[in-house]
Amino acid sequence: MDAVERPTFETTAAMEVYQLVERHGTAARHRVREMADLDPEAFEEALSHLLSKGYIRDDGGTLTLALDVGSVEEHSTGDLTYTIRPARNDDFEGLVQTIRDVSSDGTYVVAESIAEQLLYEDAVTRHNTVESRVFFVATVDGEVIGWCHLDLPQLDKLRETAQLTVGVRERYRGNGVGSQLMQRGLDWAKANGYRKLYNSVPAITESAMVFLEEHGWNTEGIRKNHYTIDGQEVDEVMMAYTF
The missing domain is CATH 3.40.630.30 (Gcn5-related N-acetyltransferase (GNAT))
Structure with missing residues (x-):
């Protein structure tokens, strides 16, 4: 996801999960699941949607924003x-x-x-x-x-x-x-x-x-x-x- 791209969400569940990760910068997957006011199925569906859109990256259970702002x-x-x-x-x-x-x-x-x-x-x-x-x-x-x-x-x-x-x-x-x-x-x-x-x-x-x-x-x-x-x-x- 580019930093100039305004994030859009198809469901309120996806928006809630994204906001939790965005506010914390990085967060363990299980902690986000605990904080989200969602049942397990709704959480997994929302997270899968965010991953597929390239909004969030899952690095071995740690969730971060997937911003592409350049190389090293x-x-x-x-x-x-x-x-x-x-x-x-x-x-x-x-x-x-x-x-x-x-x-x-x-x-x-x-x-x-x-x-x-x-x-x-x-x-x-x-x-x-x-x-x-x-x-x-x-x-x-x-x-x-x-x-x-x-x-x-x-x-x-x-x-x-x-x-x-x-x-x-x-x-x-x-x-x-x-x-x-x-x-x-x-x-x-x-x-x-x-x-x-x-x-x-x-x-x-x-x-x-x-x-x-x-x-x-x-x-x-x-x-x-x-x-x-x-x-x-x-x-x-x-x-x-x-x-």
């Missing part, structure tokens, strides 16, 4: 070799910690809110009739060192635009990891029919604005005194990338 890529630069791939639910702790580390100075406000949302929902990927999100991660020896996040509204009037954020742990910067993550997000968005991406940063984060500008982003507008950072009112710079 290996990159090398200097002495650093790293992997960029779609995030999995077992990346959860490393992803949250990486986002928190990158936003620890209090200026990457959007990233802070993403970390809090992840913690609240306790799932890496979301894909339902209201919202969808995709993460790509950069890893070194299995450790998450950076991310690219795409927030994908499901409302028809907004489905050609998405919010993109990207970040890399400080010790790995200067190796092109952020650029590769950014490009992975741009390529995915273009291939899936998006016409515009946006990101908003505080005006005091000049390095972030320079990074975005170097990758083809432009300033669309400024909201005066939108943030309060360290007791000071700070403008928000709204930036966009158009395909």
